Amino acid sequence: TMAVCVAVIGKENSPLYVWVGSGREELHLHYLAHTGLDVIQEKVAAVNKTPGDTRELYLGLLYASEEYKVFGYTTNTRIKFVIITDAANTTLRDNEIRMMFRRLHNMYTNVVCNPFYIPGEQITSREFDQGVGALVAGN
């Protein structure tokens, strides 16, 4: 699989959606995703200070441990996406991660545009589940 964990975190830093690969340490990955938020906050604050910096939504590698690599992405609407991959997975290129985030962003936008979805709530959409499934399977 492309990723071991995919998380969507809301404006107030509450988790809106967390997927963890089967057989993985769920609690540990939740914790890593949450730790990523601090790094995201730093990066976002830093961009505002340095002039001429690229104001990309993709934030790149937030940090890496022996086991995992944690990547981040933020939207203009203060939503954060975190994707965690195996550190051992060296075949995954930056571009591919970027594409995964873009797809995730599109999927999230569709969720928000659903009139029955109340922003800030957990995401329970089946379509979103399927989308994440396809995303991590590399489809």
Added chain:
Amino acid sequence: AETGGRAGVMAEEAIFDFIHMEAVSYAFQGGEKMSEDEAISKLEHMGFATGYRLVERLTRESGRYKDELDIMKYICKDLWVTVYKKQIDNLRTNHQGVYVLHDNRFRFLSRMAAGKQYLQYAPRYLAFTCGLVRGCLANLGVTCVVTAEVTQLPACKFQIQVQRG
């Protein structure tokens, strides 16, 4: 004057105008039982929900905004062009959280007689947009109050008061 070549685009724009007109009529359908404020509030709320969702989609491609002024400029240019097919004509601010947006020919007021004939009804046609702006800003992290003022159709101004703290 619009040419036949733009017919496709024209039809698309007209649909939004008609839906908005009907939304206003519908909101005021309550008659005696419902106050003007309630109807305006309904329209504003519709605008809010629309703006909130719209901005999620529209800001996907743009880079991250630097500050509040950046966001206001986005509203005046990109958002206004996308929704109203023109830019805001003038943006003023006191740099302390108050922004005034002047539209000299507001789309929803341009189908009525210019001048003061329909002045009392103008607020109905501005409510949705006030909500739209408020919804967009809310999703971008700016809490505010949006009001509108008309002295002479079809010009109007929208005032955004950012709530801080």
